[in-house]
Amino acid sequence: xxxxxxWMVLMAMAVSPMFAQEADTTINETQQPSEEEQVDQVINExxxxxxxxxxxxxxxxxxxxxxxxxxxxxSNRHEYRQVQTLMPESGGGGYGGFSVGYTTVNGLDALGMxxxxxxxxxxxxxxxxxxxxxxxxxxxxxxxYYALSGGYGGLLIEPIIAGWxxxxxxxxxxxxxxxxxxxxxxxxxxxxxxxxxxxxxxxxYFVGEVGVELEFNMVRxxxxxxxxxxxxxxxxxxxxxxxxxxxxxxxxxxxxxxxSGWSFGMRFKFGSF
Numbered sequence: 001x002x003x004x005x006x007w008m009v010l011m012a013m014a015v016s017p018m019f020a021q022e023a024d025t026t027i028n029e030t031q032q033p034s035e036e037e038q039v040d041q042v043i044n045e046x047x048x049x050x051x052x053x054x055x056x057x058x059x060x061x062x063x064x065x066x067x068x069x070x071x072x073x074x075s076n077r078h079e080y081r082q083v084q085t086l087m088p089e090s091g092g093g094g095y096g097g098f099s100v101g102y103t104t105v106n107g108l109d110a111l112g113m114x115x116x117x118x119x120x121x122x123x124x125x126x127x128x129x130x131x132x133x134x135x136x137x138x139x140x141x142x143x144x145y146y147a148l149s150g151g152y153g154g155l156l157i158e159p160i161i162a163g164w165x166x167x168x169x170x171x172x173x174x175x176x177x178x179x180x181x182x183x184x185x186x187x188x189x190x191x192x193x194x195x196x197x198x199x200x201x202x203x204x205y206f207v208g209e210v211g212v213e214l215e216f217n218m219v220r221x222x223x224x225x226x227x228x229x230x231x232x233x234x235x236x237x238x239x240x241x242x243x244x245x246x247x248x249x250x251x252x253x254x255x256x257x258x259x260s261g262w263s264f265g266m267r268f269k270f271g272s273f
Contacts, residue, residue, distance in 0.1 A: 093272025101265015152178025
């Protein structure tokens with residue numbers, strides 16, 4: 001009996017180190033991450049948590065991530081060599097338009113018509129060319145009719161205030177030159193069959209015109225405008241109209257400031273604003 005007991009104790013002492021070693025191995029395997037988890041950990045650390053496609057081989061992705069992490073960033077030298085401009089390169093467009101309005105010429109009622117085209121820069125500034133024409137009402141002198149007509153044009157500068165609003169203001173400025181001529185006809189202005197005008201005196205002048213416009217954005221490509229302009233010109237040097245029947249020696253002299261004054265009307269603009 002004693003021999004059996006001693007034999008069992010010896011067997012237990014021999015087997016217990018094997019079980020202890022196996023338990024330690026199991027605990028170590030449980031605590032240590034697998035190879036795949038180690039690869040994922042390396043990828044997350046290299047990409048700072050950026051998602052990586054699981055279809056890519058783990059070791060290749062980890063190697064790529066490590067390379068990306070270790071590769072130094074190269075500065076873009078061309079970033080500091082971009083050409084700087086005075087005018088903004090984004091936003092804006094252009095437009096063309098025509099106008100119809102009322103003005104006075106030498107104290108006579110006159111019809112004014114104009115055209116203009118401009119390049120819009122940054123939705124807030126327009127630069128272009130403009131031209132205006134006019135003809136006064138006919139004034140009967142003895143048996144004839146007297147009138148003045150002409151035109152002017154030049155550089156157009158137009159600041160636009162809050163052009164993106166449906167209703168806004170603009171302040172156009174026109175600088176240029178023009179000409180005016182006087183003429184007579186022996187027929188009523190509506191009698192086209194017998195209307196043969198005789199031109200007399202004429203003059204050239206410098207002109208500056210500043211105005212204010214109330215603009216309505218009807219649709220994206222069309223604006224309707226109500227305008228009021230003040231026109232100033234250099235002094236006109238014109239003699240009275242020749243060819244009138246005597247004894248009218250000085251029938252209707254042309255004043256030196258015959259063209260200076262206000263004009264009112266409406267303008268239609270089409271384009272990309």
